[in-house]
Amino acid sequence: MASRERRRHAPRIAVIGATGAAGSTVLRILEERHFPIGELRALASVRSAGMTVGFGGAPVTVAEVTDDSLRGIDIAFFAAGSAAARRFAPVVAAGGGVAVDKSSAYRADPEVPLVVPEVNAETLRSHQGIVANPNCVTIPLTVCVAPLHRAFGLRRLTVATYQSASGGGRDLVAELRAQEQADADGRQPLASVYPHVLHANVVPGGWAMQGDDTDEELKVIAETRRVLQLADLPVSITTVRVPVAVGHSAAVWGEFDVDVDAAAARRVLGDSPGVRVVDDPAAQRYPTPRDAAGSDDVLVGRIRADRGRPGAVAFFLAADNLRKGAATNAVQVGELLLALRGATAAA
Amino acid sequence: MASRERRRHAPRIAVIGATGAAGSTVLRILEERHFPIGELRALASVRSAGMTVGFGGAPVTVAEVTDDSLRGIDIAFFAAGSAAARRFAPVVAAGGGVAVDKSSAYRADPEVPLVVPEVNAETLRSHQGIVANPNCVTIPLTVCVAPLHRAFGLRRLTVATYQSASGGGRDLVAELRAQEQADADGRQPLASVYPHVLHANVVPGGWAMQGDDTDEELKVIAETRRVLQLADLPVSITTVRVPVAVGHSAAVWGEFDVDVDAAAARRVLGDSPGVRVVDDPAAQRYPTPRDAAGSDDVLVGRIRADRGRPGAVAFFLAADNLRKGAATNAVQVGELLLALRGATAAA
Numbered sequence: 132m133a134s135r136e137r138r139r140h141a142p143r144i145a146v147i148g149a150t151g152a153a154g155s156t157v158l159r160i161l162e163e164r165h166f167p168i169g170e171l172r173a174l175a176s177v178r179s180a181g182m183t184v185g186f187g188g189a190p191v192t193v194a195e196v197t198d199d200s201l202r203g204i205d206i207a208f209f210a211a212g213s214a215a216a217r218r219f220a221p222v223v224a225a226g227g228g229v230a231v232d233k234s235s236a237y238r239a240d241p242e243v244p245l246v247v248p249e250v251n252a253e254t255l256r257s258h259q260g261i262v263a264n265p266n267c268v269t270i271p272l273t274v275c276v277a278p279l280h281r282a283f284g285l286r287r288l289t290v291a292t293y294q295s296a297s298g299g300g301r302d303l304v305a306e307l308r309a310q311e312q313a314d315a316d317g318r319q320p321l322a323s324v325y326p327h328v329l330h331a332n333v334v335p336g337g338w339a340m341q342g343d344d345t346d347e348e349l350k351v352i353a354e355t356r357r358v359l360q361l362a363d364l365p366v367s368i369t370t371v372r373v374p375v376a377v378g379h380s381a382a383v384w385g386e387f388d389v390d391v392d393a394a395a396a397r398r399v400l401g402d403s404p405g406v407r408v409v410d411d412p413a414a415q416r417y418p419t420p421r422d423a424a425g426s427d428d429v430l431v432g433r434i435r436a437d438r439g440r441p442g443a444v445a446f447f448l449a450a451d452n453l454r455k456g457a458a459t460n461a462v463q464v465g466e467l468l469l470a471l472r473g474a475t476a477a478a
Numbered sequence: 479m480a481s482r483e484r485r486r487h488a489p490r491i492a493v494i495g496a497t498g499a500a501g502s503t504v505l506r507i508l509e510e511r512h513f514p515i516g517e518l519r520a521l522a523s524v525r526s527a528g529m530t531v532g533f534g535g536a537p538v539t540v541a542e543v544t545d546d547s548l549r550g551i552d553i554a555f556f557a558a559g560s561a562a563a564r565r566f567a568p569v570v571a572a573g574g575g576v577a578v579d580k581s582s583a584y585r586a587d588p589e590v591p592l593v594v595p596e597v598n599a600e601t602l603r604s605h606q607g608i609v610a611n612p613n614c615v616t617i618p619l620t621v622c623v624a625p626l627h628r629a630f631g632l633r634r635l636t637v638a639t640y641q642s643a644s645g646g647g648r649d650l651v652a653e654l655r656a657q658e659q660a661d662a663d664g665r666q667p668l669a670s671v672y673p674h675v676l677h678a679n680v681v682p683g684g685w686a687m688q689g690d691d692t693d694e695e696l697k698v699i700a701e702t703r704r705v706l707q708l709a710d711l712p713v714s715i716t717t718v719r720v721p722v723a724v725g726h727s728a729a730v731w732g733e734f735d736v737d738v739d740a741a742a743a744r745r746v747l748g749d750s751p752g753v754r755v756v757d758d759p760a761a762q763r764y765p766t767p768r769d770a771a772g773s774d775d776v777l778v779g780r781i782r783a784d785r786g787r788p789g790a791v792a793f794f795l796a797a798d799n800l801r802k803g804a805a806t807n808a809v810q811v812g813e814l815l816l817a818l819r820g821a822t823a824a825a
Contacts, residue, residue, distance in 0.1 A: 287786055291638030291729040293680045293718065315662035326762035333640045333720055333727045333767055335780050335794045340760045343740055343782035352785060367786030369729035369794060371640065373680055374721055380680045382638040382716035393690055413687045415673035420680050433682050435690035438699060439634055439714030447682040447716060 141169030142469065143228075145204045147196050147219065148211030149173035149184050152301045153233055156458035157208045158186050160427075164462055167469065174200055176215070204228045205472075206465050210458065224260025229468055231461045237263040238354055245357050248463040249405040250277040255467055262464055267298050267379055267456030268347070268370070269354040271429040274455070275448050276385060278403040279396060280359055284388030288355065289367040293380040294347075295420060296329060296372070298452050299337065303329070304376050325372075334372040345370050378420025379452040383445070390442030393435045400431055400446075405455070410434050418449035426451055427459045488516030489816065490575075492551045494543050494566065495558030496520035496531050499648045500580055503805035504555045505533050507774075511809055514816065521547055523562070551575045553812050557805065571607020576815055578808045584610040585701055592704050595810040596752040597624040602814055609811055614645050614726055614803030615694070615717070616701040618776040621802070622795050623732060625750040626743060627706055631735030635702065637715040640727040641694075642767060643676060645799050646684065650676070651723050658721075672719075681719040692717050725767020726799040730792065737789030740782045747778055747793075752802070757781050765796035773798055774806045 144161070148154035154175070161168065173184050174196035183190040194200050196219055201207060207223040209216045213236040220230035220237070237243040244254040245263045250273050255262060265273070268290075276285060296303045302324045310320035310330035322328045325337050338345035347370040356364045373380075385391075401408045409418050410432035418430035429450040437443035450456055491508070495501035501522070508515065520531050521543035530537040541547050543566055548554060554570040556563045560583040567577035567584070584590040591601040592610045597620050602609060612620070615637075623632060643650045649671045657667035657677035669675045672684050685692035694717040703711045720727075732738075748755045756765050757779035765777035776797040784790035797803055 289636055289714075289731065289786060291716075293640070293720070311658055312662050315659050327766055328768060331722050331768065333722060333725075333796070334764075335727075335729070335766070336759050336762055336764045343759070343780075344785065345759070348785070365786035367636075367731055367784050367790075367792065369638075369780065369792060371727075371729065371794075373640070375678050375680060378680075380682075380718075382682070382718065384636065384714055412683050412690070412692070415683055417681075417683045419674055419682070421675060421678065433690075433716065437714050438691065438695070439636060439712035443714075445714065445716060447718075449680070 141167050142205035143170040143172070143203055144168050145172040145174055145201060145207040147174045147207060147209045147215060149193055150175050150179040150182055151210060152297060152304070152453060153457050154210035155184060156453045157210050157461060158184060160454065160458050160462045162187060164466070166462060166465065172200060172204065198222050202226060206231060206468055208461050208465065209233060210461070220261045228260065229258060230261045231264065231464050232261065233264045233457050233461055235266065235350060237261055238265065238350070245354060246464050247273050247358050247460060248467055249274050249403070250358055251360065252467055255464065256471065264457065264460050264464065265354040265358055266347070266350050267452040268292055268294065268351045268381065269358060270456050270460050271379065271448055271450035272351070272381060272383065273355055273358045274403070274405045274429045275383070275400060275431050275446070277359060278399050279385055279387070279444070280361070282399045283391050285359065285361060285364065285385060286388060287365045287386040289384040290351070291382045292368070292370045293373045293375070293420070294370060295375040295378050295452055297377045298379060299325065299372065307374060307376065329372060329374050332374060335369065337372055338370065375420045377424045377451060377453055378449055379456055380418065380420050380447065380449040382447055384437050384440070384443060386440060386443040391444050393444065396444045396446070397434045400434065405429055406431055408432065408434070418447055420449045423449035424451050425454070427455050429455055488514050489552035490517040490519070490550055491515050492519040492521050492548060492554040494521045494554060494556045494562060496540055497522050497526040497529055498557060499644060499651070499800060500804050501557035502531060503800045504557050504808060505531060507801065507805050507809045509534060511813070513809060513812065519547060519551065545569050549573060553578060553815055555808050555812065556580060557808070567608045575607065576605060577608045578611065578811050579608065580611045580804050580808055582613065582697060584608055585612065585697070592701060593811050594620050594705050594807060595814055596621050596750070597705055598707065599814055602811065603818065611804065611807050611811065612701040612705055613694070613697050614799035615639055615641065615698045615728065616705060617803050617807050618726065618795055618797035619698070619728060619730065620702055620705045621750070621752045621776045622730070622747065622778050622793070624706060625746050626732055626734070626791070627708070629746045630738050632706065632708060632711065632732060633735060634712045634733040635714070636731040637698070637713065638729045639715070639717045640720045640722070640767070641717060642720065642722040642725050642799055644724045645726060646672065646719065654721060654723065676719060676721050679721060682716065684719055685717065722767045724771045724798060724800055725796055726803055727765065727767050727794065727796040729794050731784050731787070731790060733787060733790040738791050740791065743791045743793070744781045747781065752776055753778055755779065755781070765794055767796045770796035771798050772801070774802050776802055
């Protein structure tokens with residue numbers, strides 16, 4: 132069979148949305164991690180077709196994503212919106228490849244695994260050609276919370292986020308930058324991409340609403356429950372945008388089946404993959420988005436007893452939302468897929 | 479007696495720390511609220527003596543704060559640090575006047591009332607010449623939480639803060655501004671006032687530590703308990719600095735003796751003094767520090783059921799930390815003192 136034949140070769144890779152912020156980060160991380168690539172196709176909407184993106188020091192011409200341009204692809208990284216994923220991920224799957232999607236299109240689909248490699252890699256085995264990535268808050272949150280859950284049994288989460296402009300897309304980053312420049316020049320900063328001026332501000336909104344909750348809040352609740360396999364986990368969350376280009380942060384409180392002290396939580400987090408403990412506040416060492424930007428680790432610190440809930444734990448995390456919050460997670464899923472393929476081929 | 483004689487005249491007012499951010503805001507608010515003033519003395523450390531500050535369209539020469547310069551003062555607004563308050567507030571009290579202090583010097587002193595006029599004005603009657611103001615997070619927090627407590631019985635608070643640079647003093651505001659300018663000019667932003675670059679960052683620290691908690695966290699816990707007269711109230715809090723010049727915000731979750739729905743909480747907050755409900759997130763209306771700056775109200779919105787705790791309520795607040803978080807609260811205390819004095823004189 133054609134698909135088996137293909138498996139003997141270095142994989143054919145597609146990046147959909149290759150010209151966007153998320154897609155270009157996927158390309159960079161594929162390079163950095165020396166992802167084995169037999170053929171690379173940079174794909175995007177017809178609007179971006181003909182542009183070039185850099186990969187391995189050479190320009191790659193962007194082609195339009197179509198049924199044809201996806202033919203023979205082994206792993207397709209979807210770094211585009213939900214509409215593109217809904218339209219083309221099934222094409223990749225039908226062709227015997229696997230679509231790894233960063234959009235929210237398939238995150239609630241029970242037939243599609245929702246994967247954070249450090250947390251629930253085992254769920255990947257059940258994939259049927261499509262794998263979903265959680266959103267950029269859920270990924271770092273579950274990377275930190277899953278090992279604590281394994282050790283102590285998670286009962287409840289409370290989360291306040293400090294989310295960067297890049298989570299809202301490249302246009303919001305450009306708007307924030309223009310607002311900074313306007314303020315520096317003594318001009319009035321303008322807002323058009325976002326409902327409020329983000330520069331020198333804190334915005335507890337900008338997402339679509341579902342009743343009294345933001346879409347983002349409901350996504351984090353549903354996805355965290357799915358990734359942790361805790362269908363009824365109580366999660367209290369307020370999502371807030373801050374004037375930072377890259378790097379999402381969160382203040383987190385966790386309640387557990389047993390009383391947990393700060394030292395035990397710090398020990399567990401210190402031994403957890405994907406986590407870097409930065410926790411010496413007296414020396415002013417704690418996670419910040421400036422330090423997280425460019426890193427594939429989730430930084431965690433301010434680990435301490437929750438003063439208001441005996442036995443519970445508080446901490447603060449920061450992660451690069453374009454990397455571990457999106458592209459790095461997808462490429463890690465790709466690496467797991469190759470390992471699975473190798474295991475199948477060897478069997 | 480001299481002190482009684484004085485009471486028949488328009489009060490003699492002193493502002494200590496008149497050249498600082500907090501002190502100049504006190505002067506502005508005394509003007510705005512047409513505070514009755516027989517004589518105004520602008521006082522500061524010897525370093526600032528001889529400078530002038532504006533009041534009522536005229537320059538006022540700043541004098542050094544000394545025992546002598548405080549003689550005969552009826553109300554002294556202390557907008558300086560703890561050391562100045564410890565040294566000179568007792569001088570004012572001994573002279574028959576009242577010191578209204580914004581520092582933390584007397585906040586834990588059981589003989590000194592800690593007053594938020596909308597919350598516990600009645601405690602002012604017991605003053606013995608010194609009145610303390612809570613810190614700039616506690617004031618807006620208790621303005622919102624006290625009416626909810628009265629209606630529903632508060633059981634627990636969880637708070638994540640988004641605090642502005644001006645809470646760290648004028649130098650931090652200037653440093654943030656210089657960092658913005660550096661970034662706009664393509665230069666490396668520098669940090670010296672603060673342990674981290676605050677521009678385009680989120681900093682969960684910068685305060686002195688007491689064990690695993692920041693001073694700021696412990697202050698908010700202790701002062702909130704005192705103002706609400708709930709000595710054992712469980713409070714979970716993470717304090718965080720954000721790149722905003724003026725305006726503190728907070729994500730808050732409250733648990734109560736009875737189940738509270740969003741509509742009931744919104745109704746109570748809508749009827750509460752000092753609170754302005756800004757809560758139509760679908761129309762992108764919610765509190766932001768940009769909107770709170772310059773206002774004496776605490777803005778509150780995102781009022782909703784806490785998804786993780788049935789019967790509990792979540793909300794988001796923003797307030798001008800230099801005004802209601804400091805100077806406005808002090809001037810309101812001054813107004814109450816005058817009313818008390820009037821009541822005493824009439825009796």
